[in-house]
Amino acid sequence: DAKTTQPTSMDCAEGRAANLPCNHSTISGNEYVYWYRQIHSQGPQYIIHGLKNNETNEMASLIITEDRKSSTLILPHATLRDTAVYYCIVRGYSGGGADGLTFGKGTHLIIQP
């Protein structure tokens, strides 16, 4: 799986859009980009994933650049409950099965009141 690079921490004001960047310059054509978040002492929560096109669901939007070398997770109206560590993960498939996910240290997003 390709490696990802994320900022260590970010601040965002409550009610504003939070934009979390991720670089994955070595991504290959069949690898998806996944985003998870983890609130302290809880299991990671799935947010969204995409392959080539931009994606949106009830939690967030995912913008993937045309060359797929970077992406941005957008939380449109951040609340205090969005304070968490956000992980960007690139995942491919090998051997016909589903290997584990490779987690970096993620971005610690702090929503300020």
Added chain:
Amino acid sequence: DGGITQSPKYLFRKEGQNVTLSCEQNLNHDAMYWYRQDPGQGLRLIYYSQIVNDFQKGDIAEGYSVSREKKESFPLTVTSAQKNPTAFYLCASTGLAYGDTQYFGPGTRLTVL
């Protein structure tokens, strides 16, 4: 209520004792995973299984053992051979189709005294 359950949430053991962590899923997922998380770090893969009665070592399998006798269950045993067993342990599961999402349980925090 569907999902992944892990029990117990907190577990204390004396040094030198083996301990088994439970993970059950009712999502009908074929693949199940165990990860370890240390403070301030990302998740690291211990073991995974894509089918009943078969499993593969992850990046940090030494000192751990698993079994997969039923599709919905994937218990992890932390043996006395694991040098630093105190950690947060997370179980996950997913289907095997390309693009399927991996979902996580709430985690078990193991403290070895």
